[in-house]
Every structure is written in C-alpha cells, then in structure tokens.
Amino acid sequence: MNIITPEKTDKQFLEKIEKESGQNLTACNQCGKCTAGCPIAGFFDIMPHEVMRSLQWGLKDDLLNSHFIWLCVNCMACRERCPREISVSEVADALRREAVKEGVKPAEPDVATFHKNFMGVITMNGRLHEVMLTALQNVFTFKPFKDAMLGVGLFLKGRLKLLPGRIKDAGFLKLISGRLKKN
Amino acid sequence: MPRIGVFICHCGINIEKTVDTAKVAEAARSFPGVVFAADYKYMCSDPGQNMILDAIREYNLDRIVVGACSPSLHEPTFQACVAKADLNPYFFEMANLREQVSWVTHDREMATEKAIQAVRMAVAKAGKSEPLASQSLPITKKALVIGGGISGIQAALDIAEAGFPVILVEREPSIGGRMAQLDKTFPTLDCSACILTPKMVEAARNPNITIHTYAEVENVAGFIGNFEVTIRKKARSIDMSKCTGCGVCYEKCPVKVPNKFEEGTGERKAIYVPFPQAVPNKPVIDREVCLHFTKGKCGICAKMCPAEAVVYNQEDEVITEKVGAIIVATGFDLFDTKRYEEYAGGAHPDMITSLQFERLINASGPTQGKLRRPSDGKEPETIVFIQCVGSRDDKMGRPYCSRICCMYTAKQTILVREKFPNARIFVFFMDIRTAGKNYEEFCRRAIEDYNAEYIRGRVSKIYPSGDKLIVEGSDTILGRPVEIAADLVVLAAGAEARADAKDLARMLGIQTDQYNFFSEAHAKLRPVETMTGGIFLAGACQFPRDIPDCVASASASAAKALALFGKPELASLPTVAKVDESRCSGCMACLSVCPYSAVTMEEVKNKSGGIREVARVNPGVCQGCGACAAACNAGVIDLLGYTNEQIACQVDAALL
Amino acid sequence: MKKIAYFPGCSLAGMDAEYDEASRLAARELGIELVEVEDWNCCGATSGHSTDKELSVMLPGRTLGTVEKMGLDTVTAACAACFSRLVTAQEILKEDKEMASRLMPELGISSPDAVKVLSLLRVIADIPKDEIAGKIKVRLEGLKPACYYGCLIARPSGLVGEEHPENPMAMDNLMSLTGAEPVRWYHKTECCGAALSLSRTDIVLAMNAKLIKMARDAGANCIVTTCPLCFTNLDLRQPQARKVVNETAPPMPAFYFSEILALALGIPRKKLGFDKHTIDVGPLLDHVLGASAGKGGE
C-alpha cells in the first residue's frame, strides 16, 4: 500500500537537505518549470518538481533510492529559470552525497560506479585518464566491450594516450584519498 | 499637574501573547501624573471605549494614553472617544504596542520591557500636550481625474452626476484606456466597445465634465480642498473647434507607423485618430514622424481638410485649475515579455501578448478579426496559451499574481474556439484563480464546453522549429514533461505599474508600494484613499484589477470625493507651526525651508515702539511638516502636537 | 604579452590535445600567453561534487592556490566543467566561512577571489573587437556555425560572467569577426549530457541527436564548441547518435572555437589537428578556405 501518512515521513530530512543544498525548499510552489526545461526529465523516475514535493513531505527513502539523483547532470537549466530562485541541481547534489554517505544501493549502478571510478583514478594519479576510466567502467559494470570500438578509433587517430599522467605532489594525493576514505 | 489615565490593550492575544499587559499597567501607575491605569481585552471595542469614558468621569482624568496597535489604525477612534467626554482630542496619546512591540519581539520579558518604555514615552508626551483646534477652510468643489480609462471615466461620471464639475485629463489622444483595446469581456462576453463607447460619449456630453485629452498634469500644489494644478495640453496641431472629424486628412497622409493602440499589430498615419470610436473623434498629428515637422515638406493634410482645421504652428497650452479633490486613475502597463530570453526572447512573430491577441481577434482591429499566424497568414491549428508570464516570478521581480490573466485567458480560449471549431487549444497554468461572481463557472465552460485543454505546469522554453513553435512545458499532475508544436503562442503578460507611476506619485506626494503601484491608506479600512488628504485612487493603478473591480473602486473614490464636497467647509490641520512672536529675531530661516510658503514675514511694533519683522504662519496653509521648527535655532517657531518640549520629554523618558 | 594561468584539465591533456594546441596558438596570436598551471590536478568534475562537497572544493582549490603561488592574477580553463568547478569552489569558499578557514591555508589561498577565473572564451572575447579584427588573415565566409556554449559556461548566471544564460553572444560575435555567419538558434546552452557519457550512453545519444538536429534546422553547416566534453560528445559520439535516430542527413562537423579562430588568424590548417576529428571536416574546410582563395590552406 502506497499511502503517505505523516508518521512515515522524515521532516528532519527536509531540514538537512535544505542546509546541505543551501536552497529554500519550502519556497517551491510546484510550478513545474524545472521539469519542463530539464533535458533529462524524460528519463527520470521522479520529476524535478516531484523531488521538491517529496522533500517537502520528507519522503527520504523514495528520494535516496531514485534514479533521479544519479541521472541529473547538474546542467542548472532548472536553477536558471525557477521562478522561486531554487536550484534543483544543488538539491540533486546534496541528495546524491546523502545516498553515498548512507550507503544506499544506487538505482543507477553504472553512474554510481562511474563516479567511484573517476574518484579512484584521480586519487591515484591526481588526474583523469580516459583509458583507465573507460576500462574500469566497463569492468565494473560488466560491459567489457562497450565503447571499445570508439577507443580503437581514437587510438588510431592518435587521440588516446595509453600511459596515465600523474601529478608530482604526493602529499596532496594522500590528502584527497584520506578525505575519500572518511566517507 | 495633569491627571493621566493609561489603558493597555491585549488585542485579544495579539499583544497579550508576548507582552504582560497587567505588568505594563502596573508600571504605568508609577509614572508621573498617572492617576489611573488598567488593561483590557479590546480597547477599540465599545466596552473598551466606555471604560475610558467611565474612568475619565470617575477619576477626573484630563489626559488619556492608550497602549495598543499602531496609531495609524485607531488614533482617530480614540480621539473621537475622548472628544465624547469633552476632552480635546490632542489630549490623547497612543503607544504602539502591537506593530512595533508584540509582533516584532518574541521574548516576553524583553517585549514587556519595551512596552513599558513606549508607554512611559507616551505618558511623558501627553503630560505636555496642549489643546489644539482647527480652523475652517474653504473647499473648492471641483475634482480632477487623472487618467481616462474605464476607472477615470466612471469616477468622473459619478461626481458629475452629483452636480460637481470634473476635469478629466488623459494623456493619449482619446479616452478609453485599456478597455478600448479589448474585444469581448469576461465573464459575460459583452463586447467591450459596446459597453464602453456609450460611457465615453456620456462623459464627453456631460456639461459638468471637461475632458483634456493629449494632456498631462505638470504640477500639483496646495492641499486637500485647495489644490492648484497645472495641466499641459500638448499641441494637437488641429483646431478642435473647426474640425468636424470627417477623416479626410488621414486618408491621404503618406506616413505609416506602428499603431500603439493596436499594440504594434497594425499601422496608423502621422495624422491619426487612434481608433474609430475615439472620444474626441478628432485627429492629432504625431510631430515625431510627420513629414511637415521632420522634413519641412508635405502639408497634404492641411490641403485636404475642408474645414481648414489643421494648424501646424499650434503651441502647447498650459492651464491652471483649482480643485478640491484628485482621483488618480492611470491604469497599468503590461509586463515586457521579451525579458523571458528562454521564450525565444519573446520575439517570434507567432508568439504574441494577450493584448495583441485582443486586437487581432477584434472585428475593428487591424485584421478585421481574422486571427491568422502573423508570420505567414496561415490559420492556426494548435494554439498554446501560457499564463503567469511575468507574474508569480521572483526572478523577474514580479512575485505577485496579476489577478486578471486567468480569467482573460479563459475568455480568449472561448473567443478562438468560436473562430476555429477544430483547433486544439492548450493552456499552461499554475493555478486557476477565478474568485469572482460567475468566474469559476465561466472558466469551467471554457474547459468543458469550449474544449480548452488545460495543463497544470509552467513552460520552460519556447523555440521555433520549422514553421512551428515548440513549447516545452510540464504536466505536474501527471508528473511528465510535455512538448507541443504550436502555430500560435499567446503569452498572458502580467500587469505592472505604469513606468512613470513613481514620478506621478512624487508630484502628488502620495506613496507607492514595492512594485510602484499606488498605496492606499489602509488595505481594509481605507482602500481608495491615499495617505494624502483629498487624493483618491481608482482602478488598476493601485493593483491589477478587472473591469468590475475597477468600476467599483472608481465609484468608491467618487463617493469619497463627494463626501468631501458634501461638507460646508474643511477643518484645517490642528498640528501646525506656531511662532512666539515676542522672541522672533526675524532671521527668516523658517521661511526659507517651508515647502508650502506658509510662513510670511510681518511687521510688528516693539514695546519700545520700533517696527520689526517677525515670522507668521498661515495655519490654513501649513501642513505641519516641522521643517521650520527644526530650522529655528532659537526654538521660536514650534510645531504643535510635536513641540520641542514634547520631543525632549519623550527622549528623556526613553532613556530612563 | 599578457600572461594568464592556464588550466588544461584532464580532457585537454588526454584526448583533446588538438583543442589545447589550437587554444594556445590562437591565444598567442592575440597577444596572450597561456602559462600552464604547475603540476595541476583534476578538478573533480561531476563526480567530485557528487561524492563529497569538501573534496569538490579541495581539488580545484589546489589549482587556485598554485596560481597565486605562480604570481598570476587570472586563471583560465578551456574546459567548461573545469571552469565551472573553479568558479564554484571560489563561491563556496566565499559563502562557507568555516570551510574556508579550514581549507584555505592548506591550499595556499589567501582570499577566495585572489585570482580571477575566466573561461577561455571570455578571455578571448574580452580582447577589443578591433584588435581581433585587425589580425584576421583568412575570412571564413561560407562557414555557418551553430555556436554551442553548453550548460556550464553560461550558468549559473551571475557567477560565470556571460551576458545571458539562454542566449550568450560572445562566441557568435567572435565567429562573425572571422567572416563566418553564426546562425540564430535556441539550444546554445542546452546540456549535452557529457557527465553520463560513459554510464548512460543511451541518454547522451538522445541529447546529442537533438542538438545536432536543432543546429541543422537553424541552417548551420557546423557546430562550434568551447568545451572538450561537449566536443567529444558531439563529434565522437555523433555516428552512434545518428544510428539511434536513423539520421539520413549528412553528419554535422564539429569544431572548437579556438580551432576556427586559429584558422582565421592564419595558422596553417595542417598545424591544427583537424584529422583527429571523428566527423570529417575536410570537405567543409575545403569549401570555406577555397572560397577565401586558399590563403590559409596547406
């Protein structure tokens, strides 16, 4: 049964995300302009304005388990046009971090894995390396040949380097990997 | 020693909630001069006022202090109350414990402390109060109405019918305002011209009404009952007494420019009548574009005119008029939809404003009522209306609801449906606001009988693709994005204050709100009065209003002006400046700062018989600003009701 | 020669070396030396702020500190994402005093706005128009670019220094200076979805196809970008996107704005890595450069 009751909601969650995102969430009047202009809305499970409404209720689980939080690309179209000057983009960020922190199983495992791999590569090297990232992404998402054809093409055109660049400042690498482990 | 009574109001719980009123009354009992103090639930109620009257009798009180709401709300109430007990109204003082204490302080202890302080100051001031009286002043029983839209016309007619003369000043060449631009009007769908034109003609015919079109008010001096206004009648280049309105002149004029009345959808000539039903129905030459004025050639209109009415060298005429009341009815502007860059910059030909729509669907409009796509003249098959454009949008600095656009959009869907039985008509809305008599029913008809498809969601983007406009919106009820390829998009542009409203407010000495609409004295109790005596508001210049509301407020403001004219004379302001002539050195510092020239220098005889000049105040002219009192170093000229002594006592009491 | 610190970012250092090259060359022609930030590290991109707010400040923060150490007052990033992260980090440091006091000493930042962060587009657009016009050697008539700014260079308005979040004109104006005729289109700042490129390629392809279609409908014969992520998306992924929507119209060549600028400034075509583009730009360039009598050609 999918009925909302006040008891099932978590109002503190609203406050928390309000603080984390720096947005005034109760200001949202559900106009729907964010959804209307979002380039990815057609792929979302929860629409941006519904995200805002769910927050006003405090429907924490729905949000942390949503595809939305992983699919929002933070393009800020919503932020730019919202008549109440709210940034759903910032809210998505805050929710995503919250999901990571709470160890929620991501609804979009590939996206989550991507972020993880990305951070992994840069904590190793301080810089990104596409071959490594693509390889890791494919290994971890069990799609070993995805994008491989693109890769060969790039390699032949001389656009792929096979050896990663690495920054010299080892102290900084340690600092960021420490920061990552804390989560 | 004065005998002061103090009354502390709970205002239900409004004050009592954060202020311990009993404690305030208790504290008041120890203030110098206080012989009686009490607290009560509602001081402004009849029992509350009776309590004051009883206490005056029982304790022989001669000064009254009430600690309650803001004096701007109930000072007159209590002044009238003490007058009943034969006390001078200026023996009454008010301490503001609600707006400035209980509503802005949450800590009860601090609020109580602040309240005691405020009452102490009021008591100190009351202790030094003197009886003040007003003088009687004459009233010029003639009204000025600024703005000749439906509101101004209605106000003028009401006053004229009561038998008083009215001067109606309209800056366009014709009266009529926005209503003249409309097609049919909600909620009854009568044709706008059919109900407006008779009123315009009636105003023109009424012997009590003098209409100055193509004119503007340039200066306003004086005060309630006694204003003096300067009006500039711009040169029309037409001798109005000769012109018969035959229209030959503009047929042959070679210059064509966009017609402002048609909202740019049609053209007019350099010599023109803005619309066929114009009042007065006589042309005007637009000197900015007329070839005679820009290039020094042409002159066709003068040649054509059989009445020899074209006068190129006519000059502006400046007239002055004395009036007793002023009604401001200058109406509203439309939000500039180009500010929405995401709506293709608001600039595509097939994207029009709601007012352009009114012109395009109007049988006397530029297309004779044939609604076609402006870009290619094709019949539109899909029409999208978008509500709240430039309203309810903090980003655009317009957080308010424009109040009229829900209804006129519903009307416009009905009007298009009548022309195109098979078109698909969509409306994007945030809420449907239809709080009016028969309004909700009207809107339901648009949806159920006229098959307008309403979608709840705001539009984020509009862009051209091929020969269509793609409208990206959302349906928030279904929770899905919506995309519609439209032939025609109509933007329900919000209403905003006239661009020059602020200037007019300055000239009149009235206030504006944060959106530059004119402010009423009190939202509920004095909705058509301004804070400045004798100046009233009518119609959409105060806030977005539809025609029924405009007419109601216009009649209300006329009633206020008539109430003024109904008095035999006017009581002057009692709180005016007063000079202690014996001490005046005649330095003229006061005279030089008085904005109303209320101070003059008069010769008086010294004790020794010599002649010297001293300042003297005309209490009928003085408006009680106190600039003179602040300018006089010797404290010779003082402001009654706010005397130097009273202020000093308040300062001292504040710091005890 | 004016010196500006230059943050190439991972994409330019990796896959998009031709943008790097073209940008440096074009800037030099226009009197600006791009000095690479010493031992720079990744900005963190979307993954950074999706994971940890503080980390998302530390990564670009280190760059800001390094630029200060290098004694330069302005830093530019060629990639819109890097640029966005740098500006956002500054903004967070300005707002979150507590975080600022913790991180700034560690990162060597004296004040959140000690260095100015500009997009590469802004750096070049700020050069007086006449100055650029005077240096144009090859007129690129016949080039009808749809200038594509992407989402992060124009948003959020107020932070990034572009005129308008929906219809920025800086790149269009530059293109006009070269003799090209930029088209009016309405998707200049619509997102390309790059952040999902590797994880939800399906979404990205759909967005890609729409952008290309809109550019074509507006009459463009190429699309010009400022950002390596956008470029990769629009160039490298275009063949895939075409398949998804069964596109039959010819492919749409994509360029970096600095490539076009470099060409117009007279840098020889072969010095610019046009052969590395996935969509063949040869015919279009032949046509355009042929029209200007092969002056800038090989």
Next chain:
Amino acid sequence: MSKAEEKEKTENAEKHEWEPKIVGFLCRWCSYAGADLAGSSRIEYPPNVRVIRVPCSGRVNPLHVLRAFRKGADAVLVAGCHPGDCHYSEGNYYARRRLDVLKELLEFIGIEPERFRLEWCSASEARRFADVITEVTGQVKKLGPLNPKENKNG
C-alpha cells in the same frame, strides 16, 4: 561545570547584562509605516529601539539628537522617506543637510559615526527597517556603551 563552560556562561551573562538604548526618530509617512509593516509581516528584530514618531525627518532638530546622546542613548537613528519621496516634497533634504553637519560635529566630539544613523526607509521596506535596526544594534553592541559612567542628569 568545566572552566570553559564557566567562562562562556559569564561571557553570556555579560552580554545579556548590557542592552544598548537606541532612540529612533521615525517619519510617520514612511519609516514609521515601514516599522508597522514589519510588525504586520511579523519580522522579528532586536527590541532596543525606542521610537519617537515625527511628522517628517525634517522635523528633527539636531538639538534633539544631542539631547538623546547626553541623556544616555547609545545610538540615535533618524529615518525618513527616500530622497525625492518626501511627503512634504523636500523635508528629507533639509534633514540630510542638517544632520550631515551634526554627524561631523559628533565625530569631532568623539562619538563614533556608527552611533548616529540617517536612513531612508519607505513604507514598504519592512525588511529593510528590521535589517537596519538589527545592524545598528549589532554595531553598537560591539562598540559598547557610550560613556558608561557619565551623567544622566545633564
């Protein structure tokens, strides 16, 4: 109770002990109405201001301000309509001219400029009114009392 806690407590007590006294002369047309609107809008602000309603900021004689300081005010605020918006057309210009001179005098005798404020605040600027009071109160709290020991009878 730890030492630190104790210290904090006494500090807090000290903070609570002293509340600055601010005398505010408010024009009845604009700033007084703005203060009323702050009330109707339920905007909270510190209770330190004691309001004297005047018909116009131009009514305020510099001697009134001086008297307030002499009698123990820690700050004085004069608030009127924005330039150009005076109900009496130019009263606020006179106020500005007169009170600017006063400001110099106050600085000369050693009263910090933060203690005397001339502000423009319209009838619609409720938020601004509350902000001004909050700001002045904060500034004066930082400065401390004006002449803590001095007379109250001069």
